[in-house]
Amino acid sequence: MSKILELRERAGKGDRKTIVLPEGNDKRVVRAAAFIAKESIADVILLGRTGEVETLAMESSAALDDVRV
Numbered sequence: 001m002s003k004i005l006e007l008r009e010r011a012g013k014g015d016r017k018t019i020v021l022p023e024g025n026d027k028r029v030v031r032a033a034a035f036i037a038k039e040s041i042a043d044v045i046l047l048g049r050t051g052e053v054e055t056l057a058m059e060s061s062a063a064l065d066d067v068r069v
C-alpha cells in the first residue's frame with residue numbers, strides 16, 4: 001500500500017493529527033504540505049521563512065491556505 005493511501009486511511013480513523021514538516025525552503029516539501037492539507041489528511045505546520053515559503057508556493061502553484069507557516 002502506498003504511503004499516501006496509508007495516511008488517508010489512518011486520517012479517517014480517530015483524532016486528526018498534526019504533521020510538522022521541516023525544510024519549508026524545498027519545493028517538494030511545500031507541495032507535500034499543500035497536498036496533505038487539501039486532502040484533509042492532517043493539520044500541517046511548515047517550518048521556514050514565510051516569504052521564502054510563499055514564493056515557493058506561488059512558483060509551484062501550491063495553495064497553502066490551510067497550512068501554518
